[in-house]
Amino acid sequence: MPLKLKRYSTRGPNWYxxxxxxxISVFETTGTNDRKSADTLRIKREAxxxxxxxxxPGATVTFGEAVVxxxxxxxxxxxxxxxD
Numbered sequence: 433m434p435l436k437l438k439r440y441s442t443r444g445p446n447w448y449x450x451x452x453x454x455x456i457s458v459f460e461t462t463g464t465n466d467r468k469s470a471d472t473l474r475i476k477r478e479a480x481x482x483x484x485x486x487x488x489p490g491a492t493v494t495f496g497e498a499v500v501x502x503x504x505x506x507x508x509x510x511x512x513x514x515x516d
Contacts, residue, residue, distance in 0.1 A: 454485040
């Protein structure tokens, strides 16, 4: 079942993604109340879930996700450098 855009009046004005892609359930906010932007995010999220389900999560991990995983596993932030 593809992801659908829904609005929940009790949760505010933002659009939410709801559905299942290849057995992965999704219920998350798009962070926007603009329908067109929310639909663009829906398409990107579906593509990401499809890619991860085919290639596996390790093949599609972003650098940011790798950094967070490294820190959560006890890695030291001093090896990440300093940013302005």
